Amino acid sequence: MPTGIAIRDVREQLFDAAERILLRDGPNALTSRAVTTEAGCAKGVLHRHFADFDAFLADFVLDRIHRMDPQAAALRESAGTGTVAGNLTDALIALFGSVAVAIVPLVTFRDELRDRLRETWPAGVPVLTDACVMIASYLTAEQELGRIAADAEVDMLAPMLIGAAHLLFADRKGPPPEAETVHKTVTSVIGGVAREA
CATH class of the missing domain: 1.10.357 (Tetracycline Repressor; domain 2)
Known part of the structure; x- marks a missing residue:
């Protein structure tokens, strides 16, 4: 995704991407790269919103x-x-x-x-x-x-x-x-x- 374009509801977009990967490919396939690719955004987007990938996963599970x-x-x-x-x-x-x-x-x-x-x-x-x-x-x-x-x-x-x-x-x-x-x-x-x- 080009720099400077705002992503609406980025958390939800990333969570939905994680859910699709988890359902389709299982927990082994769930990586930060896979999530951002599935969500159609740069890898840095995930790390701007979460301290690390485990913080992302914890929030995803609780959501x-x-x-x-x-x-x-x-x-x-x-x-x-x-x-x-x-x-x-x-x-x-x-x-x-x-x-x-x-x-x-x-x-x-x-x-x-x-x-x-x-x-x-x-x-x-x-x-x-x-x-x-x-x-x-x-x-x-x-x-x-x-x-x-x-x-x-x-x-x-x-x-x-x-x-x-x-x-x-x-x-x-x-x-x-x-x-x-x-x-x-x-x-x-x-x-x-x-x-x-």
């Missing part, structure tokens, strides 16, 4: 996590409607159909990124821990409505659902699992505590 907030709110608001298994199935498909599944290996692949994220995110893999909070919040709402057993341990069910779904979606190269497969997994996990008619 994508915050994009889950509307999904979390929608899931919680769905409590009492449809079926618990159906709502969870839809939420897990949306979660793992997004960049979330690709962020997990990125975070585990880069020690420097994990260290940087620890400054603001104390434990766990950010996308997965946020997803667990989202699922636990929903299950708690359903528990309050009597559609999940009162003695169900929602803080244990949430990571079980996230872990099981992550295993279904972990193969980036193959096709995503069918909705029926995800639904069957969900019903297996919550079958003992679901109280729907």
Whole structure:
């Protein structure tokens, strides 16, 4: 890109480029050069806006996590409607159909990124821990409505659902699992505590 031409929303442009690379080519392909080439800008643009590449990646991961907030709110608001298994199935498909599944290996692949994220995110893999909070919040709402057993341990069910779904979606190269497969997994996990008619 010629010098002197302003790039609008440069952070978002760089984050979108990083997401495309991550989804298309995986975490190994994610370099500052690849990001700026994909974004169509000079390499120096990234370094003018971020201290280093790991700072960029940390902000990218946190930005994508915050994009889950509307999904979390929608899931919680769905409590009492449809079926618990159906709502969870839809939420897990949306979660793992997004960049979330690709962020997990990125975070585990880069020690420097994990260290940087620890400054603001104390434990766990950010996308997965946020997803667990989202699922636990929903299950708690359903528990309050009597559609999940009162003695169900929602803080244990949430990571079980996230872990099981992550295993279904972990193969980036193959096709995503069918909705029926995800639904069957969900019903297996919550079958003992679901109280729907």
